[in-house]
Amino acid sequence: MSYLIDEGKNVQHLLMGNEAIVRGALEAGINVAAGYPGTPSSEIIESFSQVAKERNLYVEWSTNEKVAVEVAAAASFAGLRSMCVMKQNGVNVASDFLLHLASSGTRGGMLLVSCDDPGALSSVNEGESRLFAQLLEIPLLEPGDFQEAKDIIKWAYELSEEIRNIVMIRSVTRMSHASGNVTYGPLPSDTAARAKFNYHGPLLDPENGPVISMILAAPELQHGPQQEKMKKAAAIFETCPFNTYTGPEAPELLIITSSACSLYSREAVKILGLGKRVGILKLATTWPLPPVFLKKHLAATERILIVEEVAPTLEDHVKVLAAESVQEIGPKLFYGKKSGHLPSVGELNPDLVLAVLSRLCAVPYEAAAGVFATEAKALMEKLAPPRGMIFCPGCPHRASYWSIHNALQLDGRGGFVCGDIGCYVMGILPAGFSTVKTLHAMGSGSGIASGFGKLRQFGMDQPIVSVCGDSTFFHAAMPALANAIHHRSPFTMVILDNRGTAMTGFQPHPGSPINVLGETVPALDIEKICRAMGAKVEASDPFDLEKTREKLGHLLEYAEGAKVLILKQACALSPEKRGRKKYEVTVDETLCRGEDCGCNRLCTRIFGCPGLAWDGEKKVSHIDDIICAGCGVCVDICPAGAILKKEVA
């Protein structure tokens, strides 16, 4: 049994922020959870799935984030408590439906959990989902530690039911992927929820009518009540138990902060010994702001430092409130991103807060004894070679990009690849032979390729290739392919099918035979779909370099319409492959040409699988047995036949 559903008095566990959110939802009696994988949010749906049977939950990895919100909304309409979960970029995808949902309102408590990634530690961009709360006109809550990440969920469900609208919870990487002690509360004893959608009441009856977001030129009927809900939320926020203040009654500097930044702020104040001079107002309710509560704290000081990550949204909201109430609270001095006291990009950390506090409070601070720090740093630069990002040993993408790269080179017309989202973003790096030349959102590679394909009219004759993963195909690339086929855009879509959502940890998608609950489900066949849509389709094993290059070359030459090449090979870290080698691979040192090989050490310098390393002393390549995954691909890369493979029995 999972520790997530332990019961008993004062049970305590070390939980990840994501797990704490799950426990909170379980204590609140959640029934339905849906999401799309994305770091740092993925553990939430995974954890729900582990306890689905015991707690009578329906859990799914949806095709994309918009569908996830729709699935969770249906549960809410039928009176159940539900949650939709995604990383910040997913909120962009879901925003169209979310805007309508916020207008129609909800019934059973419904939460949108968005996990942001300040600093883009594991994202293509540094996004910001808090602005959506403002745009959607829904309340936003941000837990400040792990216990709170659990406790706030139940409170949020009650709020959602009170105002009959979806409530947004925002986490960040340093909450979601950090862990701390969490003391459990009781789980509801009754898990036999009944769902029923009532629609017989009059239109706009929030309890029994149809649920619609159609305003028909009468915004006051829906937009008006929606704004009333926000006022109600602000009033409830005045006494929110998760907004806390620590510090003197009249601090000489007031820090206003939320989420992980409150932990950095606390540590910085402690290290500098500023507890008697500086106050910390930690807000969980960051939109709408509770005005009375805030004004009380603003009135007690003259100088305010806002500590937050990514966009200065809290800063803007607090400044507006301060401007509106200047007669009541008097003029204030603000410090934060806009004043340049804190950086406007990247994630924060205790050091950045230490630096700004030391400056604003005139308390000198030095991180480490000067000589040690400078010496260690100089030696590090000299001795520690940096680690670039690479594909895993035995990754099918390395082989796929190798073939795409070579086919485009051979073709010689300056072709390029439009990239997409997954581990294969590394196609922009030397790890993927720098084949990828555009990279944006989920599914966008194929949409852009569809557009490039139509530029022949303007004399563009470069061959166009797009890549997309199997999960991405279902998520957002299918409409792009439909567009290309319909408009006869000549490009080659290479589907890198590695049997799961690899980058985030092998979550299933509509092409998988088993769902997140371990049930056997219909697996949609990508090849058949593409064929039925009308594309010219080929398939190959990317580890078969020759066949793959041949098929690619053929498709590149074929000028008509959209073409699809499906490269099927499971991810090297997939459960079916992990720790199992197909081949025992060795290098015959007598055959290895070393520096005279190809364009100089083809296998190690160019192909670059970490299982193969260059021995600078012997001047030959060798296999690192611990790292090599035994895929056997490098055997076919070596022009001298020096790399040998033997099938492992």
Place this chain on the structure above:
Amino acid sequence: MTAIPLKKDPYSIIITGVGGQGNVLASRLLGSMLADKGFYVTIGETFGASQRGGSVMSHLRVSKEGVASPQIPRGRADVIVSLEPVEAFRVLATYGNPDAVLLTNTHPIYPVGVIRGELSYPPLDELQDVISRLLPASYFIDATEQALLLGNAILANIVMLGALGRLNIVSFDRENFHAAIGRRVAADKVAVNLQAFDVGYGMVQV
């Protein structure tokens, strides 16, 4: 064993390595052992994209008072445990201070640049000399070699935990480890993990 009092609050431990070395499991195990001992533990982790051959780092904060920042301020690590020697050095340069204790595996994992023959990996004895000069309390063990003898290189993380246990700077012992590993791995894997812990325990002298 008697609980070792925290020399500082929060007491800060970094476990570092390269993606795929079992860094996260090691930090969770250490964290849950210390939580079992009644401490507040906060763990901050860097994983995700950085998993693909990049440096991975876990920051553990141990406290009697409450939750701490999931990121350790620069220069404030009290203990650095590294599954890879160059990573030990990288972390020490950013988070170390002359009083920090360092324990590192000596088995190298080469960065891409080294694999490609474009960069060079420092000779181990040079690295060892430099580290010991900067940090008098440093320990070097070939945990991977021992792990391989036990049948799997991945066990190096557990060997390292065993060695950390022997150093007697953080409050945990074999019994805590047994309880913690039992919650994390399948029942048939517990024995080999305990063996790895014991091997590590025997590898350092204090």
